[in-house]
Amino acid sequence: MGQYPVKIAHIALVGNPNSGKSTLFNALCGARQYIANYPGSTVEKKSGIFFCAGREILLSDLPGSYSLKAYSPEEGVTARTLLGKEADFLSIDLVLYLADVTTLKRSLYLYTQLAQLSYPTVLVLTMKDLAQKKGLRVQTDLLASRLGIPVLYVDLRDQEDLQRLKKEICHYVENPPPPARINFPPDIEKKLKSRGFHKQAVDFALFDEILGNQAAASLRYHIIEEKLRGVYLQERKESQSYSDKLDKIVTHPVWGLGVFALVMFFIFEAIYFWAKPLMELIEFTFGTFAHFAAAPLAKVPILHSLVIDGLIQGVGSVLVFVPQIVFLFFFLGLLEESGYLARAAFLMDKLLGWSGLNGKAFVPLLSSFACAIPGVLATRTIAEHRERVITILIAPLMSCSSRLPLYWVLISAFVEPFYGKFAAALAFVAIHALGPLVALPMAYLFSKSLFRKEGSSFLLELPDYRLPQWKNIYYKVKTAALKFITTAGSVILVFSLVIWFFSYFPKIKKEDALYQSWYMKTLKEMPEGLKESEKERFLAIKEKAFALEQSFLGRMGRAVEPLFAPLGFDWKISVAVLAAFPARELIISTLGILYQVGEDADEETALSLAEKLPRTKKEDGFAFNPAVAISLLVFFALSAQCMSTLAVVKKELISWRWPLFLFIYMTALAYVLAFLAYRLALYFLGN
Amino acid sequence: MVRLSELALGEKGQISQIESSAIAPRLMELGFVPGEYVELKNKAPWGDPIEVSLLGYRLCLRRKDAEAVWVNTQ
Numbered sequence: 001m002g003q004y005p006v007k008i009a010h011i012a013l014v015g016n017p018n019s020g021k022s023t024l025f026n027a028l029c030g031a032r033q034y035i036a037n038y039p040g041s042t043v044e045k046k047s048g049i050f051f052c053a054g055r056e057i058l059l060s061d062l063p064g065s066y067s068l069k070a071y072s073p074e075e076g077v078t079a080r081t082l083l084g085k086e087a088d089f090l091s092i093d094l095v096l097y098l099a100d101v102t103t104l105k106r107s108l109y110l111y112t113q114l115a116q117l118s119y120p121t122v123l124v125l126t127m128k129d130l131a132q133k134k135g136l137r138v139q140t141d142l143l144a145s146r147l148g149i150p151v152l153y154v155d156l157r158d159q160e161d162l163q164r165l166k167k168e169i170c171h172y173v174e175n176p177p178p179p180a181r182i183n184f185p186p187d188i189e190k191k192l193k194s195r196g197f198h199k200q201a202v203d204f205a206l207f208d209e210i211l212g213n214q215a216a217a218s219l220r221y222h223i224i225e226e227k228l229r230g231v232y233l234q235e236r237k238e239s240q241s242y243s244d245k246l247d248k249i250v251t252h253p254v255w256g257l258g259v260f261a262l263v264m265f266f267i268f269e270a271i272y273f274w275a276k277p278l279m280e281l282i283e284f285t286f287g288t289f290a291h292f293a294a295a296p297l298a299k300v301p302i303l304h305s306l307v308i309d310g311l312i313q314g315v316g317s318v319l320v321f322v323p324q325i326v327f328l329f330f331f332l333g334l335l336e337e338s339g340y341l342a343r344a345a346f347l348m349d350k351l352l353g354w355s356g357l358n359g360k361a362f363v364p365l366l367s368s369f370a371c372a373i374p375g376v377l378a379t380r381t382i383a384e385h386r387e388r389v390i391t392i393l394i395a396p397l398m399s400c401s402s403r404l405p406l407y408w409v410l411i412s413a414f415v416e417p418f419y420g421k422f423a424a425a426l427a428f429v430a431i432h433a434l435g436p437l438v439a440l441p442m443a444y445l446f447s448k449s450l451f452r453k454e455g456s457s458f459l460l461e462l463p464d465y466r467l468p469q470w471k472n473i474y475y476k477v478k479t480a481a482l483k484f485i486t487t488a489g490s491v492i493l494v495f496s497l498v499i500w501f502f503s504y505f506p507k508i509k510k511e512d513a514l515y516q517s518w519y520m521k522t523l524k525e526m527p528e529g530l531k532e533s534e535k536e537r538f539l540a541i542k543e544k545a546f547a548l549e550q551s552f553l554g555r556m557g558r559a560v561e562p563l564f565a566p567l568g569f570d571w572k573i574s575v576a577v578l579a580a581f582p583a584r585e586l587i588i589s590t591l592g593i594l595y596q597v598g599e600d601a602d603e604e605t606a607l608s609l610a611e612k613l614p615r616t617k618k619e620d621g622f623a624f625n626p627a628v629a630i631s632l633l634v635f636f637a638l639s640a641q642c643m644s645t646l647a648v649v650k651k652e653l654i655s656w657r658w659p660l661f662l663f664i665y666m667t668a669l670a671y672v673l674a675f676l677a678y679r680l681a682l683y684f685l686g687n
Numbered sequence: 688m689v690r691l692s693e694l695a696l697g698e699k700g701q702i703s704q705i706e707s708s709a710i711a712p713r714l715m716e717l718g719f720v721p722g723e724y725v726e727l728k729n730k731a732p733w734g735d736p737i738e739v740s741l742l743g744y745r746l747c748l749r750r751k752d753a754e755a756v757w758v759n760t761q
Contacts (some may be wrong), residue, residue, distance in 0.1 A: 040706065066713075066717060067713075067716045069712075071713055100744075102743050103742050103743040103744035104720045104742070105718065105742045105743070106742040106744055107719065109716060109717075109718070185693070208712065213707075213711065213712040213715055214705060214711075214715055214720065214721075216715075217715035217716055217720050218715075218720045218722075221718065221720050221723075245727065248730075249727050251731070253730065253732040254729065254732070256731075256732065257732055299724045324756055342747075346731050346736060346738065346747045346755065347731055347732060349731060349732055349735070349747075349749070350732065350733045350734075350736070350738050351733075353735075353749070360738075422703060436731065439692070439736075457709070457710050457748070457749060457752050458747070458748065458749050458752075459710070459713065459717070459747075459748050459752070460742060460746070460747050460748075461745065461746050462738060462745040462746070462747060480736075547751070659752075
C-alpha cells in the first residue's frame with residue numbers, strides 16, 4: 001500500500017494559453033517543481049508540491065489548451081490527462097480552471113468541454129487588473145450560481161490576491177466543490193445518445209461529428225452566452241488600451257520591422273558578445289584547473305592526457321555553453337512574458353511561411369547564429385510538431401560562433417593579403433549568409449517530403465502587453481540550463497572521451513623502429529644554432545604531430561583522404577575535419593598540431609596558422625591554395641560537426657532518428673556544395 | 688457579404704458563415720461562429736498574416752485561412 005495514510009491530494013491547473021497558469025504554478029510551488037516529459041512525447045510535464053496547513057498537495061500544470069479536441073501535442077496531453085488516458089498520472093481530485101476575464105466568452109469554451117467530465121472544479125478568473133483598466137465588471141456570485149461551482153476573481157500579480165486564492169484553494173481541497181456540469185437541450189441529448197455518445201466515456205471528436213462542427217461550436221458558445229448574461233458588464237466605453245497604442249508602432253508594417261530588427265540585434269549582441277566574458281571565464285577556470293592538475297599527473301603520461309585532454313576538456317566544452325543558454329532564455333522569457341514574442345512571429349510569418357516554417361521559427365534560427373544548442377532549445381515555443389522538427393533540422397546550418405576561428409584563419413590567410421580588408425569583410429558576410437540561403441530551400445524540401453500533412457497554418461493569439469514576471473523567467477532559465485547540463489552534458493562528455501581515445505592511441509614506443517627513424521629524420525631537419533630549450537620545443541612540437549599522425553585518428557584521416565580528395569583536402573585537412581566532428585573548435589588545435597605551429601586552440605595558434613597556411617609549398621604534391629580554402633570554408637559552414645547539437649536534438653525529439661538524419665543530410669550537403677565550390681574556384685582562380 | 692480576408696483595416700463585420708476547410712473547425716472553437724463580430728485590426732508586412740479581434744481578444748491568422756470566414760459588413 002502507499003506511503004500516505006490518505007492519498008495525496010492532486011490538483012490540476014487547466015486553461016487557455018496566456019491564462020496565467022504558469023504564474024499561479026510558480027507562485028504556489030516555487031522551487032518545489034519538477035519538469036519532465038510526458039511519456040513518449042516532447043511535451044513538458046510540470047508538477048510541483050505545495051502545502052495546505054502542513055498537508056502536502058500535488059499540483060500539475062497541464063499545457064495550455066483551447067480545446068480538448070486536441071490540435072497540437074500539448075493539447076493532446078491535456079486532453080488525454082483529463083480523459084484519464086495518460087499513463088502514470090495520478091487521478092485528479094480538483095481542477096482549478098483559469099480563465100482570462102478580458103476574453104471570458106472564449107476562455108469558457110474549454111470549460112464547456114471540461115464540464116462534461118464531471119471533475120470537482122473551481123473557476124479562477126484572472127487578469128482582474130486588466131479588466132479594471134478596460135472598464136469591465138464581473139458579477140462573480142451570479143456566475144457561480146449559474147455554473148454551480150465556486151468562482152474566484154483575482155489579479156495573480158497581486159500578493160494579497162494570491163494569499164487569498166491559496167487559502168481558498170486549501171479550503172476546497174478539504175471541502176471539495178460540486179463537480180462541474182453542463183446540460184445540453186433535451187433534443188441534443190437525445191440525438192447524442194441515439195448515435196452512441198457516452199457520458200461516461202466522452203469523445204469530443206465524436207460529439208462534434210454527431211452535431212456537426214459548426215453546430216457544436218455554436219451550441220457551446222450559445223450556452224456560454226446564457227451563463228454570462230448579466231454577468232459581464234462593460235461599465236464604461238473601452239478607451240484605446242495601451243496595448244493598442246503600442247501596437248500602432250510595434251506591429252506596423254514598416255516601423256514594426258524596424259523595432260523587430262533592433263530587438264533581434266540586441267538579443268544577438270547579448271548572446272554573441274555579452275556571454276563572451278563569462279565563457280572566457282569558464283575556459284580560464286578550466287585552464288587553470290588543468291594547469292594545477294598537470295603537475296601531479298605528469299609522471300603518468302596516459303593519465304595526464306586522459307584527465308587534461310579528455311575529462312577537463314570534455315566537461316569544459318559542456319559548461320562553456322551555459323552562459324549563452326542562460327542569456328538566450330532570459331531574453332526569450334522576457335519576450336514571451338511581455339507579449340512581444342507573438343508579435344515577432346506575426347511580423348516574420350510571411351518571410352518564413354513559403355518554406356513551410358512559421359513566424360515562430362525566427363528566434364530559434366537567429367539564436368543559432370550564436371550557437372545551435374540554445375537555438376534548438378528555443379524551438380519549444382513552436383507548438384506544431386512538424387514545424388518544430390523542420391526548424392530544428394535547419395537551425396544548425398546557421399553559422400555559429402564556434403565556426404568563427406576557422407573563418408578568421410582562412411580569410412586572413414587567403415583573402416585579406418590578396419584582396420584587401422573590404423573583401424575580407426565581404427567574405428565574412430558571405431559565409432554567414434550561406435546558412436540561411438541554403439536552409440530555407442532545405443526547409444521547403446523537408447516540409448514537402450518528410451511530412452505528409454498538407455499545408456501549414458498559423459493561428460496565434462496576441463496577448464496584451466504585460467510587465468514580465470521575473471519569477472516565471474527565472475524558472476524558465478533554470479530549467480533550460482539544468483536540462484542542458486544534465487542530459488546533453490553526459491553525451492558530450494562521452495564523445496569527448498571517445499575522440500580523446502582515438503587521438504591518443506596507439507602510442508608509438510620510443511624503442512619502436514618507426515619512432516627511431518622518425519627521430520633520426522627530425523634531428524636532421526633541426527635548424528642549426530638552436531639553444532637547448534628551443535631544441536626541446538622544436539622536438540616536442542614535431543613529436544606531437546607525429547603522435548597524432550600515428551594515432552587511430554591520424555590513420556583514419558589517411559584512410560578517408562581519397563574520400564575528401566574531390567574537395568581538395570589532403571590527409572592533414574582530413575584529420576582536422578575528422579577531429580572536429582565532436583566539436584568544431586577542435587579544428588584549430590588539430591591544424592595547429594599538424595602544421596606544427598603550436599598545440600593550443602588559442603589566438604597565437606590561429607595567428608601562426610594564418611601566416612603559415614598560404615606558405616605551404618607543394619610538399620607531398622599538395623599546397624593549401626585559395627581554392628582549397630574556399631572548399632574547406634563551405635564544408636565547415638554546412639557540415640554537422642557538433643556532437644553537442646546532435647545530443648540536444650536527440651533529447652528534444654526523443655529519438656536518435658532525427659539527429660542521425662540531421663548528421664547525414666548536413667554532411668552530404670556540405671560535401672556536395674564544397675565540391676562545387678572547389679571546382680568553381682579552381683576554374684576561376686586556378687591553382 | 689465579404690470574406691474576412693477582404694475587410695479593410697479597422698473594418699468590422701458580423702460573421703455569417705464559415706466555409707469548410709482544414710482549419711475551419713479550429714476557427715469555430717476559437718469563436719468564429721455566426722453572429723459574432725470580428726474586426727480587422729492590422730496586417731503584417733507584405734499583407735500577410737492578418738490580425739483580427741473578436742470576443743475581446745486578438746488573433747493572427749494567414750489570409751488563406753481567413754478566406755473561409757464570411758462576414759456581413761452592414
